[in-house]
Amino acid sequence: MVRRTRAEMEETRATLLATARQVFCEQGYADTSMDEMTAQAGLTRGALYHHFGDKKGLLAAVTAQIDAEMDARLQAISDGAQDAWQGFCQRCHAYLEMALEPEIQRIVLRDARAVLGGASPDSQRHCLDSMQRLIGNLMARGVVADADARALAALIYGSLSEAAFWIADGEDGDARLARASQALDLLLRGLLVRA
Structure with missing residues (x-):
């Protein structure tokens, strides 16, 4: 051998x-x-x-690879933004826009959810940790109203995830994205410190 x-x-x-x-x-x-x-x-x-x-293990590995690439793209948006708040908003919108990309839509948002039950716990934890850091930074800068950063991260992450599944699930993905983007803007404005 x-x-x-x-x-x-x-x-x-x-x-x-x-x-x-x-x-x-x-x-x-x-x-x-x-x-x-x-x-x-x-x-x-x-x-x-x-x-x-097995085939399921292969799907999990492919999903993890795509998740890592998505995370890198989102991190680049945050890192490249001149304004932390705008970077956060752009990052959230970019996540929803990814739901229309064929590979992400089919593999991550449809098949992985049906076969694996969604993202791995490690991937979810990483996303939540990342979002918590961003929100905590925005709170420290006085941009986002003071709240529990982990709870807020969980709410936003959950909202984005469910909206992405909804966008990917229909034939009218572009229209769903437009409606979700409007709703996201409303949600994000609610985070801001009131003058």
Whole structure:
């Protein structure tokens, strides 16, 4: 039996992830055949089982990868904003806009929710921690009214998540996004310190 190098193992894993992302996005999780997907990747089912355990494990890994990319995009918005409040608002709106991106819509907001029950607890905790830091910073600057930052983060994160699921769920995604964006603006204005 030939032992594979670490680099070869990582390459195999990356190939499986990239192929699964493409196939899950195009066909959906339920309609994806593992035999066809691994053949398209030029690999065996054994490689899939070795790296991910099963089809569900592969979906979890693909979802985690996309979640990390989404988080990096949102963080770049916050980091690049000249005004912390505007950056926070732009970040919230960007999250809703991502619900219309085919890969995110199909894999993260539809299939992962149906098959995995949604984002992993670690991913949710990371999102909440990040939002809590942003809100705490805005409170410290006197922009957002004083409240429990964790409770506020949970409410906003939950609202954004449910709105994204709602946007992704219908054929009229653009119209749903427009309505959700208006509602989000109303919600965000309610956070501000009153003059």
